[in-house]
Structure formats: structure tokens, C-alpha cells
Amino acid sequence: MQEIPAKIYDITMTLESDMLIWPGNAPVSIEPVKRIAEGSSSNVSLLHVGTHSGTHVDAPYHFVEGAPGIDSIPLEVLAGPARLVQLPEVERIDRTLLEKLDLSGVSRLLLGTRNSALLRQPEHTPDYVSLSESGARYLVEMGIKLVGIDYLSIEEYKKEGYPTHRTLLESGVVIVEGLNLSGVPSGDYELLCLPLKLKGADGAPARAFLRELNKKGE
Numbered sequence: 001m002q003e004i005p006a007k008i009y010d011i012t013m014t015l016e017s018d019m020l021i022w023p024g025n026a027p028v029s030i031e032p033v034k035r036i037a038e039g040s041s042s043n044v045s046l047l048h049v050g051t052h053s054g055t056h057v058d059a060p061y062h063f064v065e066g067a068p069g070i071d072s073i074p075l076e077v078l079a080g081p082a083r084l085v086q087l088p089e090v091e092r093i094d095r096t097l098l099e100k101l102d103l104s105g106v107s108r109l110l111l112g113t114r115n116s117a118l119l120r121q122p123e124h125t126p127d128y129v130s131l132s133e134s135g136a137r138y139l140v141e142m143g144i145k146l147v148g149i150d151y152l153s154i155e156e157y158k159k160e161g162y163p164t165h166r167t168l169l170e171s172g173v174v175i176v177e178g179l180n181l182s183g184v185p186s187g188d189y190e191l192l193c194l195p196l197k198l199k200g201a202d203g204a205p206a207r208a209f210l211r212e213l214n215k216k217g218e
Helices: 095-099 133-141 163-170
Strands: 002-004 008-010 029-034 044-048 056-058 079-086 108-112 146-149 174-177 187-195 203-212 215-217
Touching (some): 056 187, 095 133, 133 163, 146 187, 163 174
Parallel strands (some): 079 108, 108 146, 146 174
Antiparallel strands (some): 002 215, 008 203, 029 044, 056 174, 056 203, 079 187, 187 203
């Protein structure tokens, strides 16, 4: 039996100037500092980026004062088996919907929705698909350690009190936002999600990808 190389899906938004950002956050910019074409010995750029720009990980400190920062999130939570569930027709993810899914033995859950197409829009879209507080509580009860979604926030836009974030982060559930899950089939994968190691920060941009589990062929 010959081992078929595992397919890798890059599910990271590309950081670039004038990209989609959350309302009120600083824009991303990549500015030249040195350029070979202008006589310098090398090309060097200056990056201006927020801690919640593009594909990023929320640290507990994002919504819980005194809680751990991004550099304290265990690597074993950020890497390992994950289940991707594509929900293209769903407008809101709540407990009732999640109870219909088979999440037995799942510790990392990625939620793919129509949001992935919204990531390509230049302006923020307020009516994106979000995870409700009841859905967040159910994931905590099920022992989920990491949950990811394909928009810049997992929470309903301008939701008072931010109950989804608080429910997850106060329970130690890692939140990954801004995943580009378009074109990736539902299924089980190996997830690698590596945020920048920023000391004590409330979050950080991350590089994330999914690798198919090894397949055997003749």
C-alpha cells in the first residue's frame, strides 16, 4: 500500500494593506522601509497590524481582566485533531443546531458558514453568522477546547455583554476567528494554528492550516 500525500488547506486570511478589518480597529498596513530598487542592500518593511487582524486567536485576557495572555495558551490546544462542519444554509449557530451534530470525542471544532465569502468583501458585514450564548454553553459542556469560525468575530454584532466570548474564554475555550474555510469539505483533519507569541497580549494574528488525515492507496 502506497501512502497518498495528505492535502493541506491554508485557512489563513492574507495580511495586506486595506484588508477587511473589524469596525474601529486600526487598519493593516505594510510600508517599505528599505528597497533594493532604491539602492538599499535588502528589502525591509514595517508592519502595522492589530492583535485581532485577519485570522487570529483570542486570549482569555481579551474579555477577562487579569486572565492569561496569548503567550500562555498551551500549544497542545492549538494543534491536533479537529472537526470541520460546513453549515452553508445556517443563519445562527445555537444549542439546538449543535445538538444535532456528532461531537463525541471532538475537542477542536471549526464552523464553516457563508461567512467565508464575506471575508473577501472590503467592508464589514453586520449580519454575519455567529455563535449564540446557548451554543457556547453547549460547547463548554461537550468539552470542546478550541472553536473556530469564518468571520472576524464569533459573537453577534454589538451583542450586549459579549456572552459568547465570556462563556468560552472564562471556561478556557480557545477562540479562533477569521478562518477562511471556503472550499474545504466537512470532515476530520489535523489543525495547526500558531498565533504570534506576544507577551501578555489579548490576542494575536495566526497562521492556520488543515491537513487531511493520511490516506492509503494501492
